[in-house]
Amino acid sequence: MNGYLRATSPEGTELLQKDENFKSSWRVSVGATHQLNDQWTLRGGLAYDKSPVPEEYRSISIPDVDRTWYTLGATYAYSQNLSFDAAFAFLDGSQVTFIEHDTPYEFTSGGDAYLLGLQMNYRF
Numbered sequence: 001m002n003g004y005l006r007a008t009s010p011e012g013t014e015l016l017q018k019d020e021n022f023k024s025s026w027r028v029s030v031g032a033t034h035q036l037n038d039q040w041t042l043r044g045g046l047a048y049d050k051s052p053v054p055e056e057y058r059s060i061s062i063p064d065v066d067r068t069w070y071t072l073g074a075t076y077a078y079s080q081n082l083s084f085d086a087a088f089a090f091l092d093g094s095q096v097t098f099i100e101h102d103t104p105y106e107f108t109s110g111g112d113a114y115l116l117g118l119q120m121n122y123r124f
Contacts, residue, residue: 018101020062025052029069043073043087058098063109067093073117085119 007016031045047069053062073087093111100107 018059018061020059021054021057022052023054025050031071039077041075041077043071043075045069045071047071055096055098057101058096058109060100060107063096063098063107063111065093065096065109065111067091067111081123083121085117085121087115087117089113089115091115 029047053064091113
């Protein structure tokens, strides 16, 4: 698997092609659900994503790194038909420094993210 970035002019002339040198990747995760009572369900999880971008091919266009996901969630059942979900995830991606291929420039990139999800469910 090898992705690339390609740019062409309106006339079809190739302006740029940058091979990304992706490799196969994997992810492992574990999660748990606990039924606290008839109204509340609690969830938690942990995951690890291996980046498909080898360290030696990191670039300003894809500064990807391995990351760990920490997740928490809950469901509140207001009634048999109506429930509410909330979830939070923190993605911990390390800060990396790399030199852009074929340039003398050094870049630093960080990869943390915070995700929040809210949902209302109604069963007909």
